[in-house]
Amino acid sequence: MKVKLNSAAACVFPSETKGGGRRGLTQQVRSRDSGAVTPVRRRPSGSLPAAGGDPGARAPARAPRPAQRDAAVRGRRTPISGRRGRRGVTVSAPRPARGPQAPDPPAAGARDRKRERAMELRRLWLLCCCCGCCPGAAPAPPSGRNPPAAFRESLNRHRQLNSLFPGENSTAVYGINQFSYLFPEEFKAIYLRSRPSSFPRFLAGAHTSISNLSLPLRFDWRDKHVVTPVRNQQTCGGCWAFTVVGAVESACAIEGQPLEALSVQQVLDCSYSNYGCNGGSPLNALNWLSKMQVKLVRDSEYPFKAQNGLCRYFSDSHFGFSIKGYSAYDFRDHEDEMAKALLTLGPLIVVVDAVSWQDYLGGIIQHHCSSGEANHAVLVTGFDKTGSTPYWIVRNSWGTSWGIDGCVHVKMGGNICGIAESVSAVFV
Numbered sequence: 001m002k003v004k005l006n007s008a009a010a011c012v013f014p015s016e017t018k019g020g021g022r023r024g025l026t027q028q029v030r031s032r033d034s035g036a037v038t039p040v041r042r043r044p045s046g047s048l049p050a051a052g053g054d055p056g057a058r059a060p061a062r063a064p065r066p067a068q069r070d071a072a073v074r075g076r077r078t079p080i081s082g083r084r085g086r087r088g089v090t091v092s093a094p095r096p097a098r099g100p101q102a103p104d105p106p107a108a109g110a111r112d113r114k115r116e117r118a119m120e121l122r123r124l125w126l127l128c129c130c131c132g133c134c135p136g137a138a139p140a141p142p143s144g145r146n147p148p149a150a151f152r153e154s155l156n157r158h159r160q161l162n163s164l165f166p167g168e169n170s171t172a173v174y175g176i177n178q179f180s181y182l183f184p185e186e187f188k189a190i191y192l193r194s195r196p197s198s199f200p201r202f203l204a205g206a207h208t209s210i211s212n213l214s215l216p217l218r219f220d221w222r223d224k225h226v227v228t229p230v231r232n233q234q235t236c237g238g239c240w241a242f243t244v245v246g247a248v249e250s251a252c253a254i255e256g257q258p259l260e261a262l263s264v265q266q267v268l269d270c271s272y273s274n275y276g277c278n279g280g281s282p283l284n285a286l287n288w289l290s291k292m293q294v295k296l297v298r299d300s301e302y303p304f305k306a307q308n309g310l311c312r313y314f315s316d317s318h319f320g321f322s323i324k325g326y327s328a329y330d331f332r333d334h335e336d337e338m339a340k341a342l343l344t345l346g347p348l349i350v351v352v353d354a355v356s357w358q359d360y361l362g363g364i365i366q367h368h369c370s371s372g373e374a375n376h377a378v379l380v381t382g383f384d385k386t387g388s389t390p391y392w393i394v395r396n397s398w399g400t401s402w403g404i405d406g407c408v409h410v411k412m413g414g415n416i417c418g419i420a421e422s423v424s425a426v427f428v
Contacts, residue, residue: 147181154180158359165367172366172409174359177402187358191398192375193237193279194351196422213340220382220393221347226253227381228261230406232399234306236277241267242397243349243377244285244426248296250347250381251428252321262321263302269311270294276308282349282377282424286326295320325427331420335412338420339383345425348380350394352410352417357396362404364391366411371418380419383412392419 154176161174179187221227228249233242245264253259271288274280288294297320302312314320327345331338342348354376356369366389382393390412400406410416 150181150183150186153183154359157184161356161359161368172363173361174356175361177359177361178399179358179402182358184355184358188355188375190235190237191233191239192354193277194240194375194377195279195281196351196374197281197283213343215336215339215343215385217386218382218384219339219343220384221250221254221342222381222393224254226250226259227347227379227395228259230395230400231264231304231397233397236268236306237279238264238268238277239397240274240280240282240285240377241271243379244282244289245296246379246395246397247347247349247424247426248289248321248323248428250379251323251345251426254346255428257321257428260321261299262296263299263304265299265304265309266294266296266302266312269309277306278308282351283326283328283422286323286349286424286426289323290325293322295322321428323426323428327425327427329423329425331423332415333420335415335420338423339412341423341425342380342383345427347395349377349424349426350380350419351375351377351422352419354378354417356417357403357408360403360408364389364409364411366391366414366416369410369417371415371421374418374422378408380423381407384409385412394419 158174158176161172165171179191182190228246231242233239241264245262245267249260249262267285267289268274268276271280271285273284273288289296295314295316295318297314297318329338329341331341338348351374353370353372353374356365357376378397379395380392381395384391384393391409392412394408394410396403396406396408398406410419415421
């Protein structure tokens, strides 16, 4: 691009300084006589050249094309090419100032809710992973299932259970625990493996030794230091064995023997009328102990392995505890008689319908728990009638992180969860 100057012995060519844009565009003037190069600033668009053709005058800039103006309005940097001299000239259109941001579209709220939902599921997943890593807690979920889907189903189930009777402060509370990654059918298949038995039961009042007692407002065998700590059956469906062993431990301690943790694995492996970790009946186990006069050894000698194994036999002279007999009862509609049996005979073995216990956190179970299919064996250690809702104190075998330090409170009266139908006691 040539520009006319005062001296005919000079030439002008455009150049681009570092930085580009309007400020970087200059012209260089070279004198033939001295060879010096003088940078000359281009005139902004619309200005006139200085009179007399001053070499420092600025040439008018070429007006941008309509398409380029549109691009500048949209905020794009569009190159504008001038006339070609020795070097190309490029001018970038300025980016317009950004105005106030437009409000988010309605879909943004849905995206935020979806993101929060995903984060919630992630937190729940991490919570259950932590539970699976803790000693005695449930293991990681099966590889073939979908834990997030089980979480979503659990959240919906908790919301429904907690909304049924919101005005009752003493009612049970349901929420996230170590079983929330399991679908209900998985939970039942793993943990609810106690089986009903056809052994005859005494009707309420048939046992004369428990008929003439006055009941205190509260009683708990744990306060007498004759109940061993809560254990964890893990993924072994051996609740029936844990409950039977717990009853034998307490019965021996009540009779003056030292409180010992006895072997659950021995009952799982050796009770031939049951199925080990695949399920069993407390009455079948009691019948085996009574008939065979088996001595239960210490847990340290025959430790729990959460799986079936070969039965180990011990000599008759080996230390152990045996039972003399047992009794079975049906206390439906007579739960006060059941409380008297608890005072007289010690902690009671019961088989309940524990499907709704998967989500239990605390409180008193008094509603949504049927007396239908008996599927889980637990140990009743006491009762409490001091409040507006009397309840049974029930020791479970799912570890201390479940429920109320491993226990559950079930309302007295009404045969809630079938707690009064299949009741057994041990004699030593």
